[in-house]
Amino acid sequence: MATLPSVKNILVLDSEGKRVAVKYYTDDWPSVSSKLAFEKSVFTKTMKINARNEADIVMFDGHIVIFKFIQDLHFFVTGGDDENELILASVLQGFFDAVGTILRNNVEKRTALENLDLIYLCLDEVVDGGMILETDASVIADKVSSASGLENMAPFSEQTLSQAFAVAREHFARSLLK
Amino acid sequence: MAQPMLKKDDDRDDEVDYHPFFGIEKGAVLQEARVFNDPQIDPRRCSQVITKVLYILNQGDTLTQIEGTEVFFSVTKLFQSKDPGLRRMMYLMIKELSPSAGEVIMVTSSLMKDMNSKTDMYRANAIRVLSRIIDGTILAQIERYLKQAIVDKNPVVASAALVSGIHLLQTSPEVVKRWSNEVQEAVQSRASLVQFHALALLYQIRQHDRLAVTKLVTSLTKGSVRSPLAQCLLIRYASQVIRESGVNQAGERPHFDYLESCLRHKAEMVILEAARAITELSGVTSRELTPAITVLQLFLSSSKPVLRFAAVRTLNKVAMTHPLAVTNCNIDMESLISDSNRSIATLAITTLLKTGNESSVDRLMKQITNFMADIADEFKIVVVDAIRSLCLKFPLKYRSLMNFLSNILREEGGFEYKKAIVDSIVTLIRDIPEAKEIGLFHLCEFIEDCEFTYLSTQILHLLGNEGPRTSDPSKYIRYVYNRVILENATVRAAAVSTLAKFGALVDSLKPRIFVLLRRCLFDSDDEVRDRATLYLKVLGGEAVVGETEKETNEFLFGSFDIPLVNLEASLKNYEPSETPFDISSVPREVRSQPLAEKKAPGKKPTGPAGPTSGPVVSAIDAYEKLLSSIPEFAAFGKLFKSSAPVELTEAETEYAVSVVKHIYDGHVVLQFNCSNTIPEQLLENVTVLIDASEAEDFAEVYTKPLRSLPYDSPGQTFVAFEKPDGVPAVGKFSNILKFIVKEVDPASGEVEEDGVEDEYQLEDLEVAYADYMLKVPVSNFRNAWEGMDPESERVDEYGLGARESLAEAVNAVIAILGMHPCEGTEVVPNNSRSHTCLLSGVYIGNVKVLVRLSFGISGPKEVAMKLAVRSDDPDVSDKIHEIVASG
16 A cells, blocks of 8 residues: 555654653554653653754654754654655754744744744644645745734745845855855 | 744743743633633733643643533634634644534534635635534535635645545545545646645545556656655555556566656655665566665765665665675665764664675674674664674674674673573574584673573573583583572572583583582572482482483483473362372373464564574474373384474364474374364364375374364364384375364353264375475585585486576475575575575485585576485485475
8 A cells, every 4th residue: 555654743842851842643652651651762762862953863663753953952753664764854854944934043942932832833734634734944934924913024934125135245255255 | 023023021031941831730721711701802812821721732631521612612702803823723722622523513614714714824724624623514515615725726725625635535535536626636736735735635536446546657657746745655656556567578567667767856755765666666676776776875975864864774675685786885884884873873784784795794793893882782682683694694604703792792781682692692503513612602701790690591501401512511610610609599500400411411520510519508599409409319329210311311301391380280289188299190281282373573674584493493392392292102202393384274264273294203293283263162072084095105093182172272183193114205185174063152151061073174285205304404515515425416407397487496496395595595686597506404314415406597487407416325315306306
């Protein structure tokens, strides 16, 4: 049977392995305690790995877990062990970058908790019942922002003129330094 | 624009451990939720409260049914507000609460209104929420809108409708199937995710119609799919079609070109999906594999760990079936041994161990030694398993591999890891005779400093069995006696038994052993003292337990052949009286037979295909025990071979019967394992009536009936035949199961008094030449071959006719001869035109046989074979030829 790529869960844990936001899409972990046990083992298996620049991967108990860390937040995406790792990685990257955009690149536990409603919306827009809904970070961030109740704000992906200037200046400076 | 977003409380910024949800409590939040009922809705405050409820649920807390209903009703009031942010939070909340059917009605009309709103975001989300909570009747009402939404020009709305369709297909397939046209249109969408979702739904609608799937794949592989995710899906569907259609006349697969073209796609996920699909094709050829291996090899040196992992994992799987195809990647693979991701490093090592050849073993071992120090135990176990199978593949390398195992044995490690190493060494000792002494020596070293009682006792037991038969038994005594001085009581007792075995089997050591055993008489532990006393008295001749030395040894060291459950039951029934407990009164019949039926548990995908000889050997031991417990069979002598169970009934029939053939020098015992699958019946006096008219050399001598066969508790009946001594007689037997049926009331378990005689036809059974051949490996085929008398060699050529493949022909010949393939020669590389296979075995009468088979394939699958046999007895060489000629 050819199957759909599917995501078993998405986790955002803090630097002690405690839940910030989690979402489970399958019945692999039927009870709260089994979920917590999974989070604990995933956290301890990965905590020593430096996954800050590139997403890293670990496989255990028949699951593939792709993870990436930033500041005091640990992001995880879990799939079955026959899943295409790169598809899962694209889900993680989409979610990770969208959260970055929403939190204005100030991704840490405290801002995440302060804007937890946006993180929940973000989770909701990435995966629907295990099905991948969207992996493009800017689209996800736009969907969340259009609902964030701040109509007066421009969508995140559209930069203001001054920001565009800043970026252009930086590029120019770099090209001079070469 | 630059304003801070939703900063809830600015003046708390300075607090270090500020947590917005610190000390949050369910009761208080539910109290707060009353704000939803206010006539004047404050959207911002309501959003905050919803977030709090979601937070509580997300942390693992649950609402009771009443609490849930209450929250749900007050949330529905918020539909009055027009605030978009609040509306999104409401959607989340409704999904999270998963309301009951009665509650759903409350919100359907509001959601349906949102579904038709002008705001795309509302429409998309309302569709997703509705599809999650509705049942079939409401679906009929909204079906029209969903069909429209599928072809909506806004990709977000279309995706929402398509994903909802995929979910709804589980509950209301007949409705969703009507959307086929709209979905087909959506497949052509320019938006990549819409394309992906539409393809997924279209396939699921049509998946039971093979022709439709084939058409779908054929039309889409022509190139209208752009989205990488959709491309991955299409690859999965295409390989499904390939699987079902197989190879066509010209030896080509449909859609293979498509898979190959995906290897050049710009998205890595598509390349990986295609490469993996190619490697998983059944019967993939090395020509087909090459392009896939090439792209995977490029991935191996990627900077992204995920990509490296994906590539090495795929190559590891390929290495199990096509080791030669992966050897090109060995250099890249070796550099991964030092990868910072230990999963990648372990996969790289086990792949290298699978693809390595004899000459690279030493270099590989050196690299692994550095690596072993810094990985977790679970990875080390995988590596140890791989090394064991490598050693069995290249027995000549036992010295360096054994050294490696002993080195890692000395390092730190948990019980499972140490056990894996010890098990590996024991396997090597058993299978590679040359490795025995060095292996025992390493184990002796290990128990000098072993913290695991279980392993120490196991090793001491092994030393007792193997040590006395080595060239210099005395050198082991020191290690064993050290245990008596230094260890806990359990290990001391085991060490005493081991010492006694040396004393009993090696006469020259006896006086010295006695001195040591006498010292043990002063041990603080009862068991140790008791054992020492027993051994001293019996070996010293003070107590007489048997007439000959053999009987004495049998008494002391023979296996305990009474089932422990039976012994326990008998001891419980024994009442203290003048007559002592008589152990021979304990029934020896095994009540249920758990052995040999169980298949070896499936190996982990990363693990190597481990040696299967372990469980087989123990099964034979168990058979031997079982048979010797039946006095009528005890006189037949030593059991030569027991076959694997052969099923004599179809699966899922009333009675399941399988047979095991036990071969003795002058007898054959057929063991019928019967089980009764009807709860309403009890079978009694079960026998198998055998017609041996087509087996002239056999004469039935004894039948052991099975007294009763209740439901779901298997039992055995035996039939013994006499045959000419040492002659491999063959024949065909037809069998009928005879029994008395008694009705049973399954509820009460009561059995009716009267039974009816009945019989049941079983399938025929054959005793073939292969049943007289033992699979016995030799460690070095060439030496063994040259050590045999060339006079005994018999060579002939055979035409095997048209065969599916060379591999199939090789396997068929191995199966006919029932011999052990040596040095991995049973594996035929793909596309090879010729192959040499080496076999070894022991023929009945303890005649060692070696066979060298040379296969060649000519023209359209005509296989020819040259068979050369050497054996201890030239007659047996002739017989092997007879077997092949008649097979």
